[in-house]
Amino acid sequence: MQKIAGSPFVARLAFRTRVTDDLRDGAIQREDEAGEETRGEEAGEETCDEKVRKAAREDPPPKKSASQPAKKPAAKVPPTKKPPAKKSPAKKPPAKKSAAKQPAAKQPAAKPPRKQPAGKQPSARTKPQPPQLPARLRATDPPTYAVPTGRARQRLRDALAWVEDFVVEMQRLATEPGALPWPHADSLELVGLERWGTQLAKTDREAGVCALVLAAQHGFPRVLAAGGSGIEQVGMRGREGDPIVDGAPVDVQLGRAARWVDDPAREACEAAQEAFDPTRQLNVWDDDLRPPDASAFWWYLEVGQCACAAIFRERGEPGRQHL
DSSP: OOOHHHHHHHHHHHHHHHHHHHHHHHHHHHHHHHHHHHHHHHHTOOOOHHHHHHHHHHOOOOOOEEEEEOOOOOOOOOOOOOOOOOOOOOOOOOOOOOOOOOOOOOOOOOOOOOOOTTTOOOOOOTSSOOOOOOOOOOSSSSOOOOOOSSSHHHHHHHHHHHHHHHHHHHHHHHHSSSSSOOTTSSSSSHHHHHHHHHHHHHHHHHHHHHHHHHHHHHHHHHHHHGGGGTTTTTTSSTTTOOOOSSOOOOOHHHHHOOOOOOOOOHHHHHHHHHHHTTTTSTTTTTTTTTOGGGGGGGGGGGGHHHHHHHHHHHHHHHEEEEO
């Protein structure tokens, strides 16, 4: 045993054992230190860095003395100007291309209007509006005809200048021998008037027609007042320019006769003939149409006819025209 104990083998084994123990003790010590640090951190112990930060917060920096010159702020270096960036040239907008003209679309042909079946009236939309005519003349409206003012009227005045009493002169003419009077001339004054007018027309036609027109125009307002509204639509009233159907109204006939008296030209004679109604088969003095004395104003429907006939007819004969 003593040999074994003093042998080199034992020495090496003891050295190894001691080294091993030292390594184990160092590892244990390091573990113990690490455990203590861990426990210290868990218990709230401050680390070195934290202590330094805490001390810096608690101890303010020392105040600068007045003797120490204040540090001037560093001069600001002016920023260097950068050269402006070159602008790229603006692009021109592309030129608008003119649109090619499209051929005009053909419009469909308008369809002809449908024919309305017989018996049906066209709708109110397509019915043409009748032309607006002037208001009808009333019996109380003044006459619209012209009055003779020319040389024929002056010659008529000259023919009557020597007559002191016209009524007495007509009575005298009625008692003298002569042609038979008109059957409806039932008084001496009317018989004498017929003979005087006939003789005047033979010597001066324009003056004779002028006497007829002036006498008719003098009595026309009395006829309108006597007839009232009953004669407004029977061919008594009208205006020059109104359409003429079966002769013009009485006041238009008298107006055209007056214009012929002032200017007996061919145009005035044709205008009087246009105003005449050649379709009448009966006259107001015929037995079937003769009005009673209370409605004698109806006789005036023939006065305008007589005035026009005296212009374009010669000697009262329908076949011979005085143009």
